[in-house]
Amino acid sequence: MAVAGKRGPSPEVVGPRAVLLLCVLSLLLIGLVMVYSAGSIDDVKAGHSVVRSIQSQALYAGVGVVCAAVVWRFIPVSAWTGPLVWAVWGVAVVMLGLTAVIGTEIYGARRWLGITETIGIQPSEFAKIALLLMAVRILCLLREGSLEPRAAVVQAIVLVMMPLGFLYVTQSDLGTTLICFVGIYAVMWVGGVPGRLMGAIAVAGVALAAFAVFGTGYRSGRMVYLDPWNDGEGGYGDGFNIIRSYYALAEGGLLGVGLGNSREKFGYLFASDSDFIFAIIGEELGMVGALVVIGLFVAFLVAGLRIAQGAPDDLGRMVAGGCTIMLVAQAFLNIGCTIGVLPTTGKPLPFISSGGSSILATMIMVGLILSVSRAQDAPTVYEQRRADLRVVRAERPAPPERPSSRAPRR
Known part of the structure; x- marks a missing residue:
């Protein structure tokens, strides 16, 4: 009896998955090194151990x-259309509500929820995942015919747009709002939403972003990145940090000043271990080191989209594509702010910047992408049916002995 065996992973799955894992590992290691280099100065100034930052980063x-x-x-990717996505969404919305009521205010924004006196979480990092998965669920059910178009629009407004608007209003966090919008837009793009509707949504998104920037005084002040030396205070106002970032990148040159030898991290460049850690990378490792980091994110993007392209269904494509584009969009938003082509938003560099909530949310999204690649290992419905067939090979009976034509002797 011959039985078909389980199908092993194909090269189309193994290749992108291996590249993705290699990029993640490399970025995590770079992050540990750079957080130690940039964060050790602040640790010493605060009277802590010089390894405090890297210990915390390594733990997270x-x-x-x-x-x-x-x-x-x-967790199979198919679970994200069932009760699990409701549980994740509910926890995220509750945390956003608690943050608005009892959250800790830091640097003029209430975005952190304290757990202990020294430990807190940033719920918006996890809300990004919840809102993306809810958008995937709605679009997937719509494409399957399980949800009427009108009901899908209502659910999208109530379950995605309203929590996103609540996050923006209560936390004044335009950066996270934009990143969520990009991720949800990517889900719609991968999910095959008509181009005309995508164009209308893009125009509406740009208009709302422009209103959010120019309609608020402190945000419009960030447009000084176009000419930071002309910030009204001789470069010591809103333009100060971007100027220090320029100095760091210029000082690094091609090969950098050497690991650990940054000058800007000595109290000149604010948030040198988080929001502006890319400037420290450029200063210590030079243009070569900065380009390596950018190259790793590009490779991550290509590998993630390859995994999405090879997904066995629309659900997997939307999950992998949305998570990949959201992560890489945040990375290039951070890099763009550092090099002065985008206004400062205060978003961390995924995998690299210090911060527990950021790295945990980032790794959960990596797990979601990999779960889609795992679904590709499973046999298709046709392969499963073929494997269920049982072919029995029977021995052919020997032909009967033919009687002799000779007459028996007497």
Whole structure:
């Protein structure tokens, strides 16, 4: 009896997955090194151990790897159209509400929810995942015919747009709002939403972003990145940090001043271990090091989109494509702010910047992408049917002995 065996991973799955994992590992290691280099100065100034920052970052990175592995190996991508997505969405919305009521205010914004006196989380980092998955669920059910178009529009407004608007209003977080919009827009693009509707949504998004920037005084002040030396205070006002970022990148040159030898991290460049860590990379590792980081994010984008392209269904394509584009969009938003081509938004560089919530949310999205690649390992419905066939090979009976033509002797 011959039985068909389980199909192993194809090269189309193994290649992008290996590239993705290599990029993630490389970016995490770069992040640990650079957080130690940039954060050790602030630790010493605050009277802490010189390894305090890297210990914290390594702990969060380790927990993040475990979270990614759990999502990858134990949560099938098909679960994100069922009750699980409602549970994730509900927890995220509750955390956003608690942050608005009892959140901790830092630098004039209430975006953190304290757990202990020294430990807190930033719920908006996890809300990005919840809103993206809810958008995937709505569009997937619409494409399957399980949801009427009118009901889909109502759910999209109530379950996605309203929580996103609440996040923007209560936390004054335009950067996270834009990143969420890009991720949801990517889901619609991958999900095959008509181009005319996509164009209308893009125009509306640009108009709302422009209103949010120019309709608020402190945000419109960030447009000084176009000429930071002309900030009204001789370069010591809103343009100060971007000027220090320019100095760091210029000082680094081609090969950098050497690992650990940055000058700007000594109290000149604000948030040198988080929002502006790319400037420290450019200063210490030079243009070569900065281009390596950019190249790793580009490779991550290509690998993630290859995984999305090879997904067995629309659900997998939207999850992998949305998560990939959201992560890389945040990376290039951070880099764009650092090099002065975008206004400062205060968003961390994924995998690299210090911050527990950021790295945990980032690794969960990596786990979601990998769960789609795992679904590609499973046999298709036709291969499963073929595997269920049982072919029995029977021995052919020997032909009967033919009687002799000779007459028997007497």
